[in-house]
Amino acid sequence: MNSFTEENYLKSIYHLSVIDGETVSTNSIAAATHTKAASVTDMLKKLADKKLIHYAKYQGVSLTDTGKQIAIAIVRKHRLWEFFLVEKLNFKWDEVHELAEELEHITSAELVDRLDKFLDYPKYDPHGDPIPDNNGRFKQAELKPISALEVNTVGIIMGVREHAPAFLQHLEKIGLTIGNQIQLTEIADYDHSVTLNLNNNKTINISRDVAKNILVSI
Amino acid sequence: MNSFTEENYLKSIYHLSVIDGETVSTNSIAAATHTKAASVTDMLKKLADKKLIHYAKYQGVSLTDTGKQIAIAIVRKHRLWEFFLVEKLNFKWDEVHELAEELEHITSAELVDRLDKFLDYPKYDPHGDPIPDNNGRFKQAELKPISALEVNTVGIIMGVREHAPAFLQHLEKIGLTIGNQIQLTEIADYDHSVTLNLNNNKTINISRDVAKNILVSI
């Protein structure tokens, strides 16, 4: 079996490869796992020995099929537990990420599948991320950050790129959450901040940084 | 915070002190944690430094108030998760112990209390063990092993002393489970095996070893 730590490396490599493309750098893994590059190198050798990653010195890494399968299984667990925490235990969406970081390492595959059934096979977690099925299959809906929309575009908020509680609490505070319909009415030339019309007729202004981290379907 | 490993030692010491009385021996802890006595001694020093146990060389150990509080919190989590697994995810009572051994180490106290509420504050887990409330309080019902009953006594099965899947599966097989009413009709002189009448009018015979591990209220 793979240790808690090995699982976290695989998960980080997976997430980074989705964002940064096929191969992932040692430094980016160090940043994601809150460790130092030297520690990452040690672990990469170990994961390569186990044939969970493709690794050539100085060349970055990518997951093998087996490694990817394990990573996706962890992501599945993480998102199902998040859904459970919000839907059944009434946690708020900004409270569940840390908890799911622990729960995702519970080993039993049987448990995950039963949890999935109990929750009635949800397709998306509370942050709008797709939940892989028990074969690891899922489709990422075609989403764009608000920062990439043109003026007058209408969209529905489907997810976020940033899961930090501070960010999610900020969204709560300005009145944005998953499912909201928004229309982009203006992009400021000066700072690229964005003005949105909500369908409760309120108008709000968000910074480019915030706009980059909110994903919509159009 | 305390590590996964430290928590398991505290839990083991707690369980052993319930069975064996106030102070617990190094060897019994080694057996309970599947380690060697030398490893236990090392850990006892560490737990004593943290003031979680009272420890004097060669004299056995007992939990401090703090240590006991932590141990009971772990027991509470273990039993709540077992209840969840059986009641909500439809696991069988012999399947949940191992899973709960992992789940009991999830740290959040908030999570446990919300789980408790979600489950509607259950008083007993699937094996009949009492679930401590969020102040660590619980009452152990007055239970006797069947092996301690006299002939003709009627009782209701309330719990088991042994949680190994093999034992629980054996009970399933011979038709005994929690809530069953039984009447002890005979104790064999030869091997102390016991004959029981169930309230479906079936009669079964169980060995003394099995009788010692089934707890009834009379």
Add this chain to the structure above:
DNA sequence: AGATAAATTTAGATGAGTCTAAAAAAATGA
């Protein structure tokens, strides 16, 4: 291309938790 900067790897050390083997203390029993 050559110099400098950045990224990565190696070398050697640390702490947690475990082990075996040997020493020390406590319990047992003739």
Add this chain to the structure above:
DNA sequence: TCATTTTTTTAGACTCATCTAAATTTATCT
């Protein structure tokens, strides 16, 4: 009681995951 057995502790070593500091490789820039 005192010799023997059992229990417990000490001593020293190992693995895992981490670190810092130094060396090496790759990338970048003029």
